[in-house]
Ligand SMILES: Nc1ncnc2c1ncn2[C@@H]1O[C@H](COP(=O)(O)OP(=O)(O)OP(=O)(O)O)[C@@H](O)[C@H]1O
């Protein structure tokens with residue numbers, strides 16, 4: 342079920358441009374069947390794009406899913422969502438930026454999230470991703486892997502700063518496996534266009550749809 | 560496979576050529592110098608460049624200057640279009656809050672509120688020197704500010720006032736990613752030469768040394784190679 346298109350909320354802060362981006366994404370992604378979507382936007386739009394996608398998925402589409410942060414601590418995204426009254430009860434954070442142990446952390450009124458220490462953990466991601474979710478199940482994890490309908494990665498352009506080409510390829514290989522095992526899952530990847538050509542081709546090979554946000558939108 | 564830092568145009572003719580194509584994004588930059596050396600002008604030029612590039616900029620004044628005075632003093636600067644204000648460039652005066660705040664976290668929260676609402680790509684805080692009143696917490700304040708500004712994904716210019724005998728505010732210089740020094744010196748003819756120096760810029764192979772610069776209605780221009 343889709344939520345009303347323009348619900349008026351009190352206290353929610355949004356700017357006209359943000360609303361336009363949200364509408365644009367809503368139209369672009371309507372009935373989208375692709376399971377691996379790559380968004381290419383201007384570097385400066387990436388934070389807003391992250392936010393707009395979560396707004397669309399969580400609020401307008403009432404979906405549940407996973408937000409995997411490589412670029413920025415999830416606490417900041419959580420703050421942004423909170424400020425805008427975007428529901429966060431159906432979101433599990435997997436944070437590769439914030440150092441911490443595997444386990445539940447508490448942010449505001451969001452009960453469960455995953456905080457997995459260190460960028461270099463990405464290499465190990467291959468088969469521990471599910472194990473981590475298993476370990477977190479029960480009252481800890483907000484959204485279980487099998488119930489999640491999306492997995493959003495905040496900013497892939499920073500990935501080569503912390504990982505070798507082979508571990509990046511391995512990561513995407515593993516993500517393919519994950520998508521095969523969890524058939525409801527749709528993956529959203531975000532990058533800007535000025536990245537190493539090899540990285541861009543890895544991302545494009547992985548994706549079955551590329552959405553370029555141009556002009557004022559990108 | 561090399562990772563490349565994103566760089567954004569500084570808006571200062573000559574400067575991007577000294578810094579491998581622009582200022583790192585996101586990052587924090589201290590622009591330090593004695594009175595009248597061009598810190599505010601540099602900050603405004605930086606925001607005007609963002610406005611031209613379709614970005615949003617936030618100018619935070621800590622010096623209790625109303626927007627009306629700021630517009631009056633900057634009205635003959637050719638790069639600052641009136642229509643930027645309130646749109647691509649948002650101005651906010653934090654001076655009252657800073658004076659009243661019992662704890663620097665009050666200011667931090669106000670800044671967080673502003674940043675999370677606007678989500679600007681460029682920020683100028685003119686100047687950070689007034690924050691020295693939070694004495695023992697000054698370093699924590701600077702650290703918390705820079706974490707917040709990086710999280711929001713902005714390139715931020717912090718201006719810092721120094722007296723002519725002090726090269727730059729040391730506490731701030733350690734916390735930021737880059738330091739630009741603005742200086743002026745008396746010429747033998749009794750005039751003044753203005754200089755710009757990139758003291759540090761993380762992740763960047765920058766040109767070193769002092770370079771001659773000029774300020775006129777078009778803002779600052781750096782003459783690279785002219786010391
Ligand atoms: N339109 C202009 N035409 C020519 N010179 C100008 C113009 N605007 C500014 N200047 C020069 O730039 C100097 C001031 O620059 P600015 O206000 O940016 O300095 P500042 O470092 O911010 O000073 P303070 O520490 O006092 O805030 C002026 O004193 C003047 O010499």
Ligand SMILES: [Mg+2]
Pocket residue numbers: 598599600685
């Ligand atoms: Mg000034």
